[in-house]
Amino acid sequence: MTDRVYIEDVFQHKIPDGSDVILRGWLYNKRSSGKLLFLLVRDGTAVIQATVYKPGVSAEIFETADKLTQEASLTVIGKIKKDERAPGGYELQVTDVKLIGQSVDFPITPKEHGPEFLMDYRHLWLRSKNQHAILRVRHTIIKAIRDFFDGRGFTLVDTPIFTPAACEGTSTLFETDYFDTKAFLTQSGQLYAEAGALALGKVYCFGPTFRAEKSKTRRHLTEFWMVEPEVAFNELKENMELAEDFIEYIVQTVLRTRVEELKTLGRDTTKLQNVRAPFPKIHYDEAVKILEDAGLKFEYGNDFGSPDETAISEKFDRPVIVHHYPSAIKAFYMKRDPNEPDKALAMDVLAPEGYGEIIGGSQREDNYDMLVSRIKEHNLPMEAFDWYLDLRKYGSVPHSGFGLGVERTVAWICGLQHVRETIPFARMIHRLKP
RNA sequence: UGCUCAGUAGCUCAAUGGCAGAGCAUUCGGCUGUUAACCGAAGGGUUGUAGGUUCGAGCCCUACCUGAGCAGCCA
Numbered sequence: 248m249t250d251r252v253y254i255e256d257v258f259q260h261k262i263p264d265g266s267d268v269i270l271r272g273w274l275y276n277k278r279s280s281g282k283l284l285f286l287l288v289r290d291g292t293a294v295i296q297a298t299v300y301k302p303g304v305s306a307e308i309f310e311t312a313d314k315l316t317q318e319a320s321l322t323v324i325g326k327i328k329k330d331e332r333a334p335g336g337y338e339l340q341v342t343d344v345k346l347i348g349q350s351v352d353f354p355i356t357p358k359e360h361g362p363e364f365l366m367d368y369r370h371l372w373l374r375s376k377n378q379h380a381i382l383r384v385r386h387t388i389i390k391a392i393r394d395f396f397d398g399r400g401f402t403l404v405d406t407p408i409f410t411p412a413a414c415e416g417t418s419t420l421f422e423t424d425y426f427d428t429k430a431f432l433t434q435s436g437q438l439y440a441e442a443g444a445l446a447l448g449k450v451y452c453f454g455p456t457f458r459a460e461k462s463k464t465r466r467h468l469t470e471f472w473m474v475e476p477e478v479a480f481n482e483l484k485e486n487m488e489l490a491e492d493f494i495e496y497i498v499q500t501v502l503r504t505r506v507e508e509l510k511t512l513g514r515d516t517t518k519l520q521n522v523r524a525p526f527p528k529i530h531y532d533e534a535v536k537i538l539e540d541a542g543l544k545f546e547y548g549n550d551f552g553s554p555d556e557t558a559i560s561e562k563f564d565r566p567v568i569v570h571h572y573p574s575a576i577k578a579f580y581m582k583r584d585p586n587e588p589d590k591a592l593a594m595d596v597l598a599p600e601g602y603g604e605i606i607g608g609s610q611r612e613d614n615y616d617m618l619v620s621r622i623k624e625h626n627l628p629m630e631a632f633d634w635y636l637d638l639r640k641y642g643s644v645p646h647s648g649f650g651l652g653v654e655r656t657v658a659w660i661c662g663l664q665h666v667r668e669t670i671p672f673a674r675m676i677h678r679l680k681p
Numbered sequence: 682u683g684c685u686c687a688g689u690a691g692c693u694c695a696a697u698g699g700c701a702g703a704g705c706a707u708u709c710g711g712c713u714g715u716u717a718a719c720c721g722a723a724g725g726g727u728u729g730u731a732g733g734u735u736c737g738a739g740c741c742c743u744a745c746c747u748g749a750g751c752a753g754c755c756a
Binding site: 276278279280281282283284285287296298300301302316317330332333334352353354355356357358359360361362363364419434435456458460461462463464465466467468471472473550552553554595603604605606607650651652653654655656666677 | 682691692693694704705706707711712713714715716717718719747748749750751752753754755756
């Protein structure tokens with residue numbers, strides 16, 4: 248009896264040495280030594296070396312194996328053997344090979360390629376080892392996000408992608424035609440999550456968000472995934488504590504379960520080991536002092552630029568939380584500190600190693616009249632926010648939340664230079680295909 | 682949108698203003714232990730586009746196109 252097995256199970260010693268097995272997959276690479284062929288076969292779980300010895304198989308089978316090309320799909324039948332010479336310590340001694348689908352001139356060779364070429368062939372690039380590792384880490388991060396909130400009694404509240412108006416009024420939105428009226432693709436589910444929090448207490452939304460800014464940097468996508476928890480009765484302090492516990496949980500889960508993938512990516516994990524709560528929490532004024540001490544040109548009252556964030560995060564061995572930003576540079580819905588009326592009860596989490604802002608959050612304005620004047624100050628259309636204002640009319644409470652960018656988090660944990668590799672099919676200003 | 686850089690074989694890159702090149706990939710040949718295998722041979726080019734300078738332009742000049750990095754915006 249010959250069973251179909253996954254390669255991963257072979258390396259995890261789940262298949263007894265000497266077993267006859269069937270593997271189904273694709274040809275990753277091939278080497279030949281005359282009468283001996285080395286087929287590197289991948290099936291999505293791992294890559295195994297399969298050997299075809301000419302005198303050991305029929306001429307027809309040997310020729311089939313000899314003519315296989317990169318990424319041809321195939322079925323191989325053979326015997327699993329322990330062998331020190333094989334990568335991973337196991338190989339398959341082939342008795343039969345069947346070609347399923349041929350692959351002529353596969354564009355991505357095992358040599359170097361530039362990012363533009365690889366992004367053009369993103370649908371095929373996903374078949375390579377590093378991309379497997381990244382996507383598996385992404386999967387684990389997303390699962391950790393959900394496990395964290397689910398384990399704390401949060402309810403997932405899905406928020407709409409079509410929205411009637413800007414959430415924050417600052418960013419540029421993608422506009423679409425919606426039955427002869429305008430609709431915009433959401434840039435945040437937060438306002439709806441607030442409604443959810445006042446209904447269910449602890450909620451989070453998790454979905455794609457869209458920003459039409461013409462950003463061309465390694466940190467920006469036009470379509471990215473964001474998770475946004477929102478908690479009734481939480482104030483700034485509890486919000487920051489939730490954020491640090493959350494990030495600790497994500498990072499430690501990846502470190503525990505994705506050791507191999509991080510090794511494949513060449514990620515030095517020593518700095519990730521430090522990611523334990525509590526994180527350092529500094530007031531905006533302290534952050535400004537760090538910049539002044541570092542000799543950077545910075546005007547008090549401004550938001551931090553990318554080089555500023557890097558300079559601040561370099562002072563710490565784990566993510567740092569900056570709070571009490573000037574309210575003038577923050578969104579209309581952020582509550583001001585009664586003791587410091589020019590500052591918002593806002594907080595950003597800056598990742599180490601120059602990865603920048605991965606979380607932005609705040610305590611929300613919960614007073615009806617204050618919120619009305621904020622909307623006026625920001626020149627936002629009052630009628631678009633009538634339902635949002637209702638939340639302050641009927642049993643308003645202090646509440647807080649934040650948003651975490653999934654792709655920036657993946658880039659940081661994987662140690663990648665660019666967020667374009669952290670999502671299967673990136674959408675950027677110059678990239679709508681594939 | 683601004684600044685900087687780049688565009689040459691399928692890919693990654695060379696080529697002082699003077700014959701268009703290499704490695705990999707592909708095809709053919711060789712090899713029973715390869716590890717991005719190796720050895721030998723062959724095919725493969727409107728040098729991003731348009732114009733200009735020059736006896737002569739891949740190289741210099743102008744415009745445009747495409748992309749990358751940085752900045753702003755933000756997660």
